[in-house]
Amino acid sequence: MTALEVRNIVKHFHSSSHAAVNDISFELYEDEILALVGPSGCGKTTTLRLIAGLERLDAGMIRLNEQVVASESVFIPPERRGVGMVFQDHALFPHLTVYDNVAFGLLGKKAEEIRSVVGDMLHLVGLLPMSKRYPHELSGGERQRVALARALAPRPVLLLMDEPFSSLDADLRTEVREHVRNILKSIRATVVFVTHDQDEALFMGDRLAVLNKGELEQIGTPEEIFHESNTRFVAEFMGGSDFLKGRVVQGGIQTEIGLLNQTVDLPLSTPVEIALRADDIDFEIDGSGNSLIVGRFFRGAFNLYRLRLSSGQILHSFTDHTKILPVGARVQARVIAEHSLTVFSG
Amino acid sequence: MALFVAVPLVYIFVRALGAEPEAWQRLLQERIWKLLGNTLLLVLAVTGGALFTGVSMAWLTERTDLPGKRIFRWMLAMPLAVPAYIGAIVHLALLRPRGGIIPQFLESLFGQPVVTPSPIGFWGATFILTLFTFPYVYLLSGAAFRSLHASLEEASRIFGRTPLQTLVHVTLPALRPGLLAGALLVALDILAEYGTVALLRYETFSSAIFVQLSGRYDRSAASVLSGVLVVLAIAFLWGELRLQGQARFTQMESNWRPAPPMPLGKWRIPAFLIVFGVVSASLLVPFTVLLFWSIQAFVDPETLSTLFRTGSQGFGNYVWNGLWSSSAAAVIAVGLSLPVALLSVRYPNRFSKFISRFCQVGYAIPGVVIALSLVLLVNRALPFLYATPFVVVIAYVLRHMPQAVRASESALNQLSPSLEEASRTLGRTSLQTLIQVTLPLILPGLLAGGALVFLTSLKELPATLLLRPAGFDTLAVRVWVWAGEGFYHQTAPAALLLVLVAALPLSFLLRREQIFK
Numbered sequence: 001m002t003a004l005e006v007r008n009i010v011k012h013f014h015s016s017s018h019a020a021v022n023d024i025s026f027e028l029y030e031d032e033i034l035a036l037v038g039p040s041g042c043g044k045t046t047t048l049r050l051i052a053g054l055e056r057l058d059a060g061m062i063r064l065n066e067q068v069v070a071s072e073s074v075f076i077p078p079e080r081r082g083v084g085m086v087f088q089d090h091a092l093f094p095h096l097t098v099y100d101n102v103a104f105g106l107l108g109k110k111a112e113e114i115r116s117v118v119g120d121m122l123h124l125v126g127l128l129p130m131s132k133r134y135p136h137e138l139s140g141g142e143r144q145r146v147a148l149a150r151a152l153a154p155r156p157v158l159l160l161m162d163e164p165f166s167s168l169d170a171d172l173r174t175e176v177r178e179h180v181r182n183i184l185k186s187i188r189a190t191v192v193f194v195t196h197d198q199d200e201a202l203f204m205g206d207r208l209a210v211l212n213k214g215e216l217e218q219i220g221t222p223e224e225i226f227h228e229s230n231t232r233f234v235a236e237f238m239g240g241s242d243f244l245k246g247r248v249v250q251g252g253i254q255t256e257i258g259l260l261n262q263t264v265d266l267p268l269s270t271p272v273e274i275a276l277r278a279d280d281i282d283f284e285i286d287g288s289g290n291s292l293i294v295g296r297f298f299r300g301a302f303n304l305y306r307l308r309l310s311s312g313q314i315l316h317s318f319t320d321h322t323k324i325l326p327v328g329a330r331v332q333a334r335v336i337a338e339h340s341l342t343v344f345s346g
Numbered sequence: 347m348a349l350f351v352a353v354p355l356v357y358i359f360v361r362a363l364g365a366e367p368e369a370w371q372r373l374l375q376e377r378i379w380k381l382l383g384n385t386l387l388l389v390l391a392v393t394g395g396a397l398f399t400g401v402s403m404a405w406l407t408e409r410t411d412l413p414g415k416r417i418f419r420w421m422l423a424m425p426l427a428v429p430a431y432i433g434a435i436v437h438l439a440l441l442r443p444r445g446g447i448i449p450q451f452l453e454s455l456f457g458q459p460v461v462t463p464s465p466i467g468f469w470g471a472t473f474i475l476t477l478f479t480f481p482y483v484y485l486l487s488g489a490a491f492r493s494l495h496a497s498l499e500e501a502s503r504i505f506g507r508t509p510l511q512t513l514v515h516v517t518l519p520a521l522r523p524g525l526l527a528g529a530l531l532v533a534l535d536i537l538a539e540y541g542t543v544a545l546l547r548y549e550t551f552s553s554a555i556f557v558q559l560s561g562r563y564d565r566s567a568a569s570v571l572s573g574v575l576v577v578l579a580i581a582f583l584w585g586e587l588r589l590q591g592q593a594r595f596t597q598m599e600s601n602w603r604p605a606p607p608m609p610l611g612k613w614r615i616p617a618f619l620i621v622f623g624v625v626s627a628s629l630l631v632p633f634t635v636l637l638f639w640s641i642q643a644f645v646d647p648e649t650l651s652t653l654f655r656t657g658s659q660g661f662g663n664y665v666w667n668g669l670w671s672s673s674a675a676a677v678i679a680v681g682l683s684l685p686v687a688l689l690s691v692r693y694p695n696r697f698s699k700f701i702s703r704f705c706q707v708g709y710a711i712p713g714v715v716i717a718l719s720l721v722l723l724v725n726r727a728l729p730f731l732y733a734t735p736f737v738v739v740i741a742y743v744l745r746h747m748p749q750a751v752r753a754s755e756s757a758l759n760q761l762s763p764s765l766e767e768a769s770r771t772l773g774r775t776s777l778q779t780l781i782q783v784t785l786p787l788i789l790p791g792l793l794a795g796g797a798l799v800f801l802t803s804l805k806e807l808p809a810t811l812l813l814r815p816a817g818f819d820t821l822a823v824r825v826w827v828w829a830g831e832g833f834y835h836q837t838a839p840a841a842l843l844l845v846l847v848a849a850l851p852l853s854f855l856l857r858r859e860q861i862f863k
């Protein structure tokens with residue numbers, strides 16, 4: 001069932017001539033986690049705040065559980081939307097204990113019920129022993145989990161998370177996001193998750209929506225987004241692609257490093273660009289090869305090589321960590337991808 | 347709100363422009379130029395003196411290995427609790443050319459009169475006012491010295507600047523915002539100062555207006571002079587805004603470390619003596635003299651009985667009047683500042699910024715001008731308030747409101763809006779959010795604003811003198827009246843109590859600052 005429906009929403013800010021959010025539409029199903037991802041200023045946080053009711057939209061419509069909560073004529077204030085939110089800076093109330101922070105959203109419930117819900121929530125996030133502490137006495141990861149427990153306590157129909165891990169250290173982040181995803185899945189929460197980090201989006205989202213300059217570029221599963229990018233922006237943003245120029249010929253695409261055996265639905269001799277990731281390219285040492293090694297970056301389990309073709313085009317290639325070749329060596333590069341590559345008509 | 351501030355101000359200008367041309371001409375010919383020269387000269391001299399004293403004291407206590415600097419930090423800030431006119435009373439009693447305690451002592455020692463520097467006139471006023479206004483500069487530049495990145499000065503040294511060149515080319519420019527703000531506070535204080543200049547017989551705009559109002563009761567002349575004074579004050583305010591606007595420094599918070607203190611070497615003892623001298627003149631000597639006089643007052647049964655007369659002439663009554671009127675002003679000012687601050691911080695747009703800036707104007711309006719405008723307005727529009735203590739409270743609120751607005755704004759600025767948003771997503775309406783989240787969190791900031799309004803209202807002299815109904819005496823008023831009649835022993839307990847009561851909110855405010863913990 002559709003939990004959230006966002007229809008053609010538009011939001012302008014006075015300070016800018018561009019729309020922060022320009023005609024974005026998507027749907028979210030129950031128990032699903034949708035990751036909104038894009039570079040800073042792409043409109044992802046504004047979209048989230050429009051859903052929460054912290055901003056008013058200029059056009060379009062937002063429906064929560066079949067009920068219109070925002071349109072040009074309707075505005076339900078945030079306290080009556082029944083959505084939970086985890087803020088980027090956690091926004092824990094510094095004057096309240098962990099227990100009171102989590103209980104904050106349970107206004108008007110019976111004391112007994114509040115005690116049991118808060119207990120359950122703190123147990124869920126593993127912070128029951130900390131319930132009497134104040135936010136400043138907690139570590140970053142613990143604060144993160146209190147913020148999650150507080151947002152979940154009133155059983156929101158939809159949970160919104162605004163870059164919730166960005167204030168954590170890199171090594172802590174991987175651990176916390178796994179923990180958080182497990183919690184969200186265990187209670188079958190419906191979540192909209194905002195991040196600028198592609199890795200995090202691929203990890204957290206059941207589906208991803210990639211935003212750029214206020215517009216929705218593509219929405220789909222992590223695999224679709226990664227391997228079947230609709231636009232050059234998505235291919236570039238989701239995983240450092242190089243774009244190799246080519247031309248459509250009979251039986252494939254002619255490129256600088258040979259004929260790519262992939263048919264495309266384009267007229268002959270159309271100029272195209274092929275998105276190539278570092279794992280799509282391999283090379284052998286060859287004195288008369290088509291490229292030159294211009295850099296090698298040791299990445300632990302593998303080496304990342306930077307190759308320059310004679311046209312100046314740069315390609316990247318992952319190789320085994322034992323394959324060590326000097327910078328300046330001439331090599332023969334080739335495409336080794338076993339899946340079909342994304343091609344954009346140039 | 348803005349209207350509350352605007353009406354008296356506009357009224358002054360209406361009256362000033364509406365004054366008979368003859369009054370204008372007379373004033374222009376005889377008085378205004380002389381007063382303008384006197385006032386500007388004093389402002390210039392005191393601001394310069396306060397900047398020099400304040401910055402050097404801050405540098406010595408923050409950046410060197412001066413002995414006893416922790417104690418000195420407190421003692422250098424405390425003169426803010428001493429109204430300048432009380433300092434002037436003490437120094438005058440000590441140094442008066444004829445009959446002063448020190449000249450008399452020297453004469454009895456040497457058997458003939460000895461020439462001592464006189465506190466009367468321009469130099470005396472500059473000396474006294476510098477002593478009691480430099481703490482503004484001291485506090486602001488002290489905080490700036492503390493927050494300065496060590497690497498800034500280190501970089502300058504590496505690029506070949508000497509320590510002195512570094513101070514002039516790097517450190518002081520980086521302190522500029524704090525110094526400008528401090529200079530503005532001092533300059534506005536001097537424009538508004540009445541008690542000290544009157545005692546030391548140096549005529550400025552404020553004292554001239556006071557005389558016109560209380561003695562000759564010439565309201566037209568007073569309005570004209572007030573108009574000029576307000577224009578002057580607003581010019582200072584505008585100048586500071588202009589200069590400040592160009593001087594915005596960002597400092598990275600991360601990796602901050604304080605610069606190591608500079609060893610003074612053989613200058614340690616002289617530096618200590620200099621700081622001790624400043625602290626003595628501005629705090630220790632006034633305090634000791636007042637204490638000594640108070641003891642004498644308590645020993646002498648006659649003085650004691652005049653002091654503690656019962657009823658509306660009693661000591662307890664002065665204390666109570668001073669306390670309640672200042673507290674009421676503090677509560678009202680904070681209460682009114684809250685909507686202004688909420689509007690300008692949470693909904694920043696041109697209109698709300700304008701309201702907030704406009705409420706700051708009261709700052710630039712000297713007490714005598716506030717008094718004049720209220721006398722005129724209350725007579726005409728609100729006659730039922732005439733000759734009640736409430737007019738005094740209104741004057742305090744008008745004059746000290748900006749401090750409350752600034753305190754509320756800075757408290758709100760430090761509060762992340764996501765806290766309020768979190769409360770909204772957790773089911774609270776905006777009013778519930780204000781009461782349950784915003785207010786408890788900004789309460790310390792509001793209290794600080796209230797403490798500041800209380801402190802400055804308690805010290806306020808000219809507005810109280812001009813507006814009080816007959817029989818409404820505050821501590822400040824009594825100190826002034828008794829001292830004017832030469833009853834120093836009788837004055838002392840009231841003055842001492844006033845200083846001590848003012849010291850309480852001041853120490854609360856200082857404790858909020860990191861450096862005084």
